[in-house]
Amino acid sequence: MKRFVFLSALIAAASMSRGAQAVPLSSPSGAPGVCVLASGDEHRDVVDEIAQTLGSQTLRLDVRNVSQPAELARQCGRLIVAVGREALRAAVQTPESTPIVFSMVSTPSALLDGRRPVSGVSLDADPARVISLLKRVEPSVRRIGVVYNPRATGALVAVGETAARAQAMELVALPVSSIGDAIKAFHRFEREIPIDAIWLLPDATATAQETVRYALELADWKRISLVGLSRWYVAQGALFALAPQSSGQGTQAGRMALDLLRGGAPQGVKYADGYSLLFNTAAARRLGIKPPRDVLDQAEEVSP
Numbered sequence: 472m473k474r475f476v477f478l479s480a481l482i483a484a485a486s487m488s489r490g491a492q493a494v495p496l497s498s499p500s501g502a503p504g505v506c507v508l509a510s511g512d513e514h515r516d517v518v519d520e521i522a523q524t525l526g527s528q529t530l531r532l533d534v535r536n537v538s539q540p541a542e543l544a545r546q547c548g549r550l551i552v553a554v555g556r557e558a559l560r561a562a563v564q565t566p567e568s569t570p571i572v573f574s575m576v577s578t579p580s581a582l583l584d585g586r587r588p589v590s591g592v593s594l595d596a597d598p599a600r601v602i603s604l605l606k607r608v609e610p611s612v613r614r615i616g617v618v619y620n621p622r623a624t625g626a627l628v629a630v631g632e633t634a635a636r637a638q639a640m641e642l643v644a645l646p647v648s649s650i651g652d653a654i655k656a657f658h659r660f661e662r663e664i665p666i667d668a669i670w671l672l673p674d675a676t677a678t679a680q681e682t683v684r685y686a687l688e689l690a691d692w693k694r695i696s697l698v699g700l701s702r703w704y705v706a707q708g709a710l711f712a713l714a715p716q717s718s719g720q721g722t723q724a725g726r727m728a729l730d731l732l733r734g735g736a737p738q739g740v741k742y743a744d745g746y747s748l749l750f751n752t753a754a755a756r757r758l759g760i761k762p763p764r765d766v767l768d769q770a771e772e773v774s775p
Contacts, residue, residue, distance in 0.1 A: 504528075504529075504530050504546060504547060504548070504549055505525060505528070505529050505530065505547065505549050505550045505552075505728070505732070506529065506530045506531070506532050506543075506546060506547035506550070506551050506552065507521050507522055507525070507529050507530070507531050507532070507552045507554065508532050508534050508537070508543070508547070508551055508552065508553045508554065508558040508561065508562060509531075509532075509533065509534065509553075509554040509555055509558050510533065510534050510535060510555055510557045510558060511533055511535065513554070513555050513557075514554045514555050514574075514575045514717070516717065516718070516721070517554050517574055517575055517717055517720055517721035517724075518531065518554050518721065519721065520719070520720070520721025520722045520725060521552050521554065521574070521721040521722075521724055521725040521728070522725075523721075523722075523725070524721070524722055524725025524726060524728070524729065525552070525725055525728055525729065529552075530546065530547070532546070532547070534555075534557050534558045534561045535557075537561060540561070540564035540565045540566075541565075543561060543562070543564075543565050544565040544566055544569050547565075547569065548568075548569055549570070549732070550569075550570045550571075550572065550728055550731060550732060551565065551569060551570070551571050551572070552571075552572045552573070552574070552724060552725070552728050553571060553572070553573040553574075553576075553591075554573070554574050554575050554721075554724075555574075555575050555576065556575075556576050556577070556582070558573070559571075559573045559576050559579065559582055559591075560582055563582060563583065563584075563587065567586075567587050570590075570731050570737070571587070571589045571590070571591075572589070572590045572591055572724050572727045572728045572731065573589065573590075573591035573592070573724070574591060574592045574720050574721060574723070574724035575592075575594050575717065575720060576591065576593065576594055577593070577594040577595050577673045578593075578595065578623050578624055578626075578627070578673055578674070579591060579593055579740055580625070580626040580740070581622060581623045588736075588737035588739075589737055589739070589740075590724075590727040590728075590730075590731060590737045590738040590739065590741075591724065591727070591739075591740055591741065592720050592723050592724050592727070592741055592742070592743055593715075593740050593741070593742055593743070594673075594715060594720075594743075595627060595673055595715070595742070596700075596712075596713040596714065596715055596742070596743075596746065597630075597713075597742035597743075598627050598628075598630040598631035598634055599630060599631075599633075599634040599637075600713060600742075600746070601631070601634075601670065601698060601713050602615070602631060602634040602635050602638055602640065602642075603634065603638065604711070604713060604748075604766070605668060605670075605696065605698060606638045606640065607762075607763060607766060608696075608710070608711065608755075608760060608762045608763070608766060609667075609668070609696055609710075609758075609760050611667065612640065612667040612668045612696065613639075613640055613641060613667055614640070614641050614643050614665060614666045614667050614668075615631075615635060615640060615641070615642050615643065615666065615667065615668045615669070615670050616643050616645075616660045616664070616666035616668065616669045616670070617631065617642055617643065617644045617645070617669075617670050617672060618644075618645050618647055618653050618656040618657060618672075618674075618677040618678075618682070618686075619644060619645070619646060619647070619672050619674050619677050620646070620647055620648060620674050620675075620676035620677055621646050623674045623675065623676060623677075624672045624673065624674045624677070625646075626740070627672055627673075628642065628644050628672070631644075631670070632644065642670075643660075643664060643666055645659065645660075645664075647676060647677055648676065649676065650676060650679045650681060650682065652676075653676060653677045653678075653679065653682045654681060654682055654685065656677075657682060657685050657686055657689060660689065661689055661692075661693070666695065667695055667696075668690075668695050668696040668697065668698065669686055669689070669690050669695065669696070669697045669698070670697075670698045671683065671686060671697065671698065671699055671700055671704065671709075672700075673700055678700075683704075687707055687708050687709070690708070690709075691708060694757075694758060695758075696710040696754075696758060696760070697709045697710060698710060698711060698712065698713075699711070699712040700712055700714070701714055701749070702714070702749050702773055705749045705750070705751045705773040706751075706773050706774070706775055707775070708751065708754055708775060709751060709754070710750070710751055710754045710755060710758070710760070711748060711749060711750045711751065711770070712748075712749045713746050713747075713748055713749075714746060714747045714748075714749060715742070715743035715745070715746055715747075716743060716745040716746060716747055718745065719743070719744055719745050720743055723741070723743070723744055727741075747771060748766070748769055748770040748771065749770065749771050749773045750762070750766075750767065750770035750771065750772055750773065751772075751773055751774075751775065752767075752772055753774065753775055754775075
């Protein structure tokens with residue numbers, strides 16, 4: 472019997488030492504653990520994906536029931552996986568020694584100070600993919616107009632500028648700090664700054680209701696493409712939108728969390744692996760655009 476126990480212990484130890492195939496997430500009573508933090512049932516499917524990836528020992532917490540950052544850090548000191556904006560807002564209030572992974576957050580840089588290393592999956596479309604797709608659909612585009620608030624979407628614009636240069640294009644980006652400034656910026660695209668397309672960003676300042684309507688009318692009047700954010704924009708006249716799929720984002724974030732628990736370095740902000748391409752063929756015909764067949768084959772047509 473002793474020989475059997477000894478051999479079992481050796482086998483278990485060898486199993487744990489081979490490349491961290493299993494990461495123990497449970498902690499002794501009272502010790503910091505691994506938490507998945509969300510607001511109520513928000514993004515429940517993503518929370519389930521994360522918990523399934525990490526294992527049954529993760530603690531699920533409702534951010535609405537966590538009153539103090541110190542309490543959150545006490546329960547979740549090994550790792551916090553924040554799902555949704557409110558969860559990430561609470562997570563970043565904990566001490567910097569608490570590792571953070573996030574998912575389902577648009578413009579996460581607006582909540583991050585840039586000093587704390589994090590890993591996460593942005594809810595925004597990868598600017599490089601957006602620019603590349605626009606180039607394929609409309610090769611004649613050279614200057615893409617963007618209105619943005621640097622505090623909200625400055626990081627997206629920086630990635631977009633690099634991606635545009637790689638495609639021999641230019642991102643004509645006008646920074647603003649208020650809705651009034653945003654309206655004036657779109658007026659500049661109408662009257663003094665030539666552009667070949669408009670790209671709308673997930674920016675509460677630059678892409679408010681007033682500016683979106685004006686941008687759609689401006690694109691129609693100038694007969695230029697407008698890249699939107701979702702199905703609604705495409706139905707209103709945008710040429711296309713590249714919408715990240717929520718399905719799979721939990722698994723993606725869960726793998727980032729496992730990597731941190733195994734001693735890996737924070738990966739920074741990443742973009743979703745899966746996208747839905749929403750395309751307005753009526754807008755393409757109006758603009759005289761003939762998209763490549765392979766683009767249309769992978770797209771979902773949205774009618775105005």
